Every structure is written in C-alpha cells, then in structure tokens.
Amino acid sequence: MNKKETLKSSLRILKRNKMRTFFMVLGIIIGVASLSITFTIGRGFQKQITERAKKYLGSSDILVTAVKIKLEGKSVDNNLVSSLTIDDLKAIASEIPLVSTYAPVQFLPNCEIIAGNKNISTSVRGSSATGQIVWNRGVIKGDYFDDAEELNATRVALIGTKIAETLFGESDPIGAQIRIGDVPFTVKGVLEPKGIDPHGNDMDFDIVVPITTMMKRLMNVDYIAMAKIVISDENRMDEAVSGITAVLNERHHITNGESDFLILTPTFVKEKIKEMTKVFNVFLPLISLIALLAAGIVIVVLMLMSVNERISEIGLRKAVGARSKDVVSQFLIEVSITSLLGGIIGITIGLICFKVFCSIIKISFFIPWQIYVFGVLLPILVGIIAGIIPARKAAKYNPIEALR
Amino acid sequence: MIQLKNVSKKFSNNGQKPVQALKETNLVINQGEFVAIVGPSGSGKSSMMNILGMLDRPTSGEYYFENREINTLSEDELASIRNKKIGFVFQKFHLLPKTTALENVELPLLYSDRKNIRGLALDALKQVGLEERATHRANELSGGQQQRVAIARALVNEPEIIFADEPTGNLDSASGQEIMKIFQELNEAGKTIVLITHDLTIAAYAKRTIQIHDGIVNEN
Structure with missing residues (x-):
C-alpha cells in the first residue's frame, strides 16, 4: 500500500x-482537554505550594515544632503550652556538630499594632539575631536587631513593608515608636518583602521582635513554638534528624515513643505536598479519563456507522486490490488522524486554561511532560482501540456482497 | 490466458435448496480476445464474472490464470492479482461520490507500488477523453462520463484483462455506444476484454459470444 x-x-x-x-x-x-486541565492544575498547585515551602524550608533546613503543628493547618495553636525551650536548641547545637546555626520561633497572632492614630492587626513573631540568616530575610531599611538586644530583651521591632506603608505611609519608620498591645517598641528596621508563605499568609505584614522580648515582655512564657535548624551538609539530613531526635528525647524524658515534638524535613514536606495534591494529580485525572473513554465509545459508534455507509467503497477497494490489512489500516489511519487532531486541540485548550490559572495563582507557566502522553499517545491509543472493531468488520466484507 | 476446467459454483442459503449457478464449465479465453458472455438474469453470468475476476472462488473445478492455479492462492495473493492484472467496470460505476474523477482513477494505484500516481491517473483519463473533468467530483458527472471514469480506473494500472459487467446497463443508448466504442478501441490496442451482458446489441461489439443459460455455457 x-x-x-x-x-x-x-x-x-x-x-x-x-x-x-x-x-x-x-x-x-473534550476528553483530552478535561484531562489536561485537571492534571496541569494539579501540577500547578503542587508547584505553587512547593515554591512557597522552599522559601520556608531550604534543602538543608530542619523544622522542630512543639507537638502537633499541622503543616496544612492555618497556624500553630496559640494556646499550646510547649516543652520546647531555647536550652533544648543550645543542647542540640552543642551536641550535634552538623548543626551550623538555628533560630527559635514564637508566635503571637492577632496583635493590635498602634502607631500614632493608626493601627493594624497582625501576628508578631519572635526570632533571634541569627534569624536573618536562618530565614534568609534581612532588612531593606535600618538594622536587624543584634545579640545584645536579644540578650537584654530590648523592645525593638522589625516591620514588614506593608506594615510600614499602612502605619507610616511615605515617612521614614526607622526610630519611630509603635505599640504592640500595650508594650511600646522602637522600629529598628523594615523587613525584606517576601510575599505569601506556605500557609497563605502575606509575610509582608510580619512583625519580628527578639525572641527573648517576645517571651518575657509580650507572652510571659519560657517555651518556644518551634525552631528552624540549619545543617552544614544537606546529604546528612537523616543523621541530623536522628541526632536531634535523640537529644530531645533525652531532654524531654521520652521513652515510650510519644514525642512532644515533630521534626519536619524538606523530604517530609515534599511527601505532605504530594499527599495534599493527590486529589488533583490522581483522582480528577481519573475522572477525566472517563470523558476520554466516552470519546472512545463515540468513535466506535461513528466508525461503525461509517463502515455501514461505506460498504460499497470497501467492496470496491477490495476489488481493485486492497488486502484486508489495507482496509484495516485505512480505517485506523482515519481514526488516528481524528484522534491526534482532537488530542492536539485538547491539550492546546488545556494549556491555555493552565496559563490563565498560572497567572491567577502567580506561578510561572510550565508544561508538564505528561501532557504529551495525554495529548498525543493516549488519544491515538483510545482511537485505535475504539477503531479496531469497526475496521476489522470492514475488512471482513466479501467484495461481491459489498458491491451489490 | 484464462482456462476454466469443470468449474462449478453452488450457493447454499440457510437450509434452502442449494442453487447451482455454474455447472461443470469449461472455457478458454486467449490474450487479446474481446468476449461477450451473454445470458438472461439468473443465468449465472454474474457468478461467472465473479469467479473469472477472482472476487469469488469456484466450489469445484480448476481455474488457471496465466497458467497459474488460482484456487490455491490466498485472499491477499488474489487481491494482488486483481490489482495488477485485472480491471473492473461495473454496471453501477461504483465511483466514490464525493471524490474527484482523478482521485477515483488513482484508487487502484494506492494498493500498488507504482510511482507518479497522479500522472498515471491523468493519462488514463486522457485515454477516455475526460482529462478536462479530472477535478470534477464523481457526482457532478453524467452517467456516461462516470462510466468513462470507471473505465479509466480499470485501465490505470495497465491490466492484462478488463471485466465489464453490464457496463451500459445504466446508460442511455448514445452513451452506451460511446462506452462500447472505447472498449473496442482498447481491444484493438491489445487489451483482453470480457463483457457480461444480457443485451445482444451490446454483445455484438465483441468478436466472440458465449451464451450462458442455467449455469451451462454454450459457445456460438
């Protein structure tokens, strides 16, 4: 042929x-577009969460949180009384040489911040002087607080760009007085803008104060909510995690395995994200696959109609020399062209929708490689499987009967 | 070129009495002949044409085409012989309706290994005087023109023999005569032609007439 x-x-x-x-x-x-829309959107969400999580947790970072902070939850329970202390962190740093630095964290949500006649409600975070390295976030104006201020629990605050804008407008906030609740603070610096964190909070509304000031003057507690620990070799993550676990188990007298802390590693977070986006990555595409199956059934029906309409054409083709396999190929070529065309239009629609979606959730557009499987191989496969029965039916016609 | 030895064809319709369409037929057709097989409807002439054209197999007997026994060949081998050696012209033309004359003529070439398909198809249309209608769709042509396209299609792969089954049956007498003249010319140019008809005036164009009645062949 x-x-x-x-x-x-x-x-x-x-x-x-x-x-x-x-x-x-x-x-x-319809089948391919719905499949590629649900699939790419799942990938998009995954990428968005992963990107945000990366800002929060680098590849050599470990988060130690007092029990049971939920990564997918809004924030740590603010009534949580934890057993995690700064002394625990000091012990970890001294006993595990892999630990290069760390920063403790304490939260106080929904604080009223007042400056002059303006006020805003936001959460306040206590951190250490090392925080600017550990969280990779310095100041764009003024200075970060130092070790001495941390040691003395000085009332200095670093404010996010949007706080600065809201409270001070165009004027310079450095050195200005604000109140956090009833406690007066001096603005020492304006934090680098960072955007949205993995919990969906705008980090440019952050206020950061020294951890000691937070614990003594704002909360009156002797424990922290969590800490971020940075290790010197990301390939030895497992070793670091088991070291930290051992130190904390010993210090917290945990013998029965019921820890009062949770250790989050980048790998753990990745797994969590996969679990969270499963509905998009697995279940929705599976449902869309049904649409593609329906398309396959449509093809079977239309091809059978086509075969019935074209009986005399089939007879003629056989009379002039077409072999059975030529007739089968003819129908399969037709169905493959149709399927390929549908597939290409389908993924184009899918990718256009995804591009719009990317700009809405503010991630950079990308094309997952699986989309080519969905858009090219899968529809051809569905077409050929659906087309084979009608095509073989066509090939079986006796030319004399078909020509009658 | 063609030799039938004691060829019979029986049709059995579910449970009914089998119909004997051809009975112990012996026939020789030589290269370059123009043969008319004549008989009334139901005489077995269509069964004869189907067997000769390798669209059907005999129930018993032997069929030699160019000294080759046909019964032993597979369906695909028969398709290949039909493609290379045989041209068909049918009463109902059997053109693909929404397809141009040229594309209709190209059809047998799709299943051959010939090159320059378009050129060969145009040449064949020229032979039947229809090159100007090449891009017309089959359903836009008159009956006579459609049958000429069908003849061009039968000729395009340069077959040894052309089988024409009631080629004028659906045409008015003027068009019918034109078609028969084309067959005459083709025969004069050396093609073997087997014409199946019930019409004695049409059969008169042939050089040799074979009568068939109730499946039995009688040569005049």
Whole structure:
C-alpha cells in the first residue's frame, strides 16, 4: 500500500465527511482537554505550594515544632503550652556538630499594632539575631536587631513593608515608636518583602521582635513554638534528624515513643505536598479519563456507522486490490488522524486554561511532560482501540456482497 | 490466458435448496480476445464474472490464470492479482461520490507500488477523453462520463484483462455506444476484454459470444 497516498486519501475522506469527523474530534477534544486541565492544575498547585515551602524550608533546613503543628493547618495553636525551650536548641547545637546555626520561633497572632492614630492587626513573631540568616530575610531599611538586644530583651521591632506603608505611609519608620498591645517598641528596621508563605499568609505584614522580648515582655512564657535548624551538609539530613531526635528525647524524658515534638524535613514536606495534591494529580485525572473513554465509545459508534455507509467503497477497494490489512489500516489511519487532531486541540485548550490559572495563582507557566502522553499517545491509543472493531468488520466484507 | 476446467459454483442459503449457478464449465479465453458472455438474469453470468475476476472462488473445478492455479492462492495473493492484472467496470460505476474523477482513477494505484500516481491517473483519463473533468467530483458527472471514469480506473494500472459487467446497463443508448466504442478501441490496442451482458446489441461489439443459460455455457 502506498502510505503517502493513503494518508492523503484518508485526509480527503475526513474532510468530506465533516460532520462525522467533527463529532469524533470533539469527543477527543473534550476528553483530552478535561484531562489536561485537571492534571496541569494539579501540577500547578503542587508547584505553587512547593515554591512557597522552599522559601520556608531550604534543602538543608530542619523544622522542630512543639507537638502537633499541622503543616496544612492555618497556624500553630496559640494556646499550646510547649516543652520546647531555647536550652533544648543550645543542647542540640552543642551536641550535634552538623548543626551550623538555628533560630527559635514564637508566635503571637492577632496583635493590635498602634502607631500614632493608626493601627493594624497582625501576628508578631519572635526570632533571634541569627534569624536573618536562618530565614534568609534581612532588612531593606535600618538594622536587624543584634545579640545584645536579644540578650537584654530590648523592645525593638522589625516591620514588614506593608506594615510600614499602612502605619507610616511615605515617612521614614526607622526610630519611630509603635505599640504592640500595650508594650511600646522602637522600629529598628523594615523587613525584606517576601510575599505569601506556605500557609497563605502575606509575610509582608510580619512583625519580628527578639525572641527573648517576645517571651518575657509580650507572652510571659519560657517555651518556644518551634525552631528552624540549619545543617552544614544537606546529604546528612537523616543523621541530623536522628541526632536531634535523640537529644530531645533525652531532654524531654521520652521513652515510650510519644514525642512532644515533630521534626519536619524538606523530604517530609515534599511527601505532605504530594499527599495534599493527590486529589488533583490522581483522582480528577481519573475522572477525566472517563470523558476520554466516552470519546472512545463515540468513535466506535461513528466508525461503525461509517463502515455501514461505506460498504460499497470497501467492496470496491477490495476489488481493485486492497488486502484486508489495507482496509484495516485505512480505517485506523482515519481514526488516528481524528484522534491526534482532537488530542492536539485538547491539550492546546488545556494549556491555555493552565496559563490563565498560572497567572491567577502567580506561578510561572510550565508544561508538564505528561501532557504529551495525554495529548498525543493516549488519544491515538483510545482511537485505535475504539477503531479496531469497526475496521476489522470492514475488512471482513466479501467484495461481491459489498458491491451489490 | 484464462482456462476454466469443470468449474462449478453452488450457493447454499440457510437450509434452502442449494442453487447451482455454474455447472461443470469449461472455457478458454486467449490474450487479446474481446468476449461477450451473454445470458438472461439468473443465468449465472454474474457468478461467472465473479469467479473469472477472482472476487469469488469456484466450489469445484480448476481455474488457471496465466497458467497459474488460482484456487490455491490466498485472499491477499488474489487481491494482488486483481490489482495488477485485472480491471473492473461495473454496471453501477461504483465511483466514490464525493471524490474527484482523478482521485477515483488513482484508487487502484494506492494498493500498488507504482510511482507518479497522479500522472498515471491523468493519462488514463486522457485515454477516455475526460482529462478536462479530472477535478470534477464523481457526482457532478453524467452517467456516461462516470462510466468513462470507471473505465479509466480499470485501465490505470495497465491490466492484462478488463471485466465489464453490464457496463451500459445504466446508460442511455448514445452513451452506451460511446462506452462500447472505447472498449473496442482498447481491444484493438491489445487489451483482453470480457463483457457480461444480457443485451445482444451490446454483445455484438465483441468478436466472440458465449451464451450462458442455467449455469451451462454454450459457445456460438
């Protein structure tokens, strides 16, 4: 069989039966578009969360949180009384040489911040002087607080750019007085803008004060909520985690395995994200697959109709020398072209929707490689599987009966 | 070129009495002949044409085409012989309706390994005087023109023999005569032609007439 000419003649046949071709293509378009939309959106969410999580937790970072902070929850329970202390962190740093630095964290949500006649409600975070390295966030104006201020529990605050804008507008906030609740503070610096954190909070509304000031003057507690520990070799993460676990178990007298702390590593977070986005990555595409199956059924029905309409054409082709396999190929080529066309239009629609989605959730557009499988291989496969029965039926016709 | 030895064809319709379409037929057709097989409807002439054209197999007997026993060949081998050696012209033309004359003529070439398909198809259309209608769709042509396209299609792969089954049956007498003249010319140019008809005036164009009645062949 002359492949080039057969391909051309298949294209002509499809063109001349516009209605049938249209519905076959449409079925595939709907299947492939819904599949690629749900799949890419799942990937998009995953990328968004991963990017945010990376800002929060680098590859050599470990988060130690007092029990049971939930990564997917809004924030740490503010009534949580924890047994995690700064002394625990000091012990970890001295006993595990892999630990290069760390920063403790304590939160106080929904604080009223007052400056002059303006006020805003936001959460306040206590950190250490090392915080600017550990959290990779310095100041764009003024200075970060230092070790001495941390040691003396000085009332200095670093404010996010949006806080500065809200409270001080155009004027310079450095050196200005603010009140956190009833406690007066001096603004020492304006924090680098960071955008949205993994919990969906705008980090530019952050206020950071020395951890000691936070514990003694704002909360009156002797424990911390969590800490971020940075290790010197990311390849020895497991070793660091087991070291930290051992130190904390010993210091907290934990013997029965019921820890009062949770250690989050980048790997752990990645797993969590995968679990969270499972509904998008697995279940929704599975549902869309049903749409593609429906397209397959449409193809079977339309092809059977096509075969019935074209009995005399099939008879003629066989009379002039087409072998059975030529007839089968002819129908399969037709269905493959239709499916491929539907697939390409389907993924194009899917990717356009995804591009819009990316700009809405503010991530950079990307094309997951699986989309080519969905858009090209899968529809052809569905088409061929759906087309094989009608095609073989066509090939079985006896030329004399078909020509009658 | 063609030799039938004691060829019979029986059709059995579910449970009904089998119909004997051809009975112990012996026939020789030589290269370059123009033969008419004549008989009334139901006489077995279509069964004869289907067997001769390798669209069907005999129930018993032997069929030699160019000294080759046909019964032993597979379906695909028969398709290949039909493609290379045989041209068909049918009463109902059997053109693909929404397809141009040229594309209709190209059809047998799709299943051959010939090159320059378009050129060969145009040459064949020229032979039947229809090159100007090449890009017209089959359903836009008159009956006579459609049958000429069908003849061009039968000729395009340069077959040894052309089988024409009631080629004028659906045409008015003027068009019918034109078609028969084309067959005459083709025969004069050396093609073997087997014409199946019930019409004795049409059969008169042939050089040799074979009568068939109730499946039995009688040569005049």
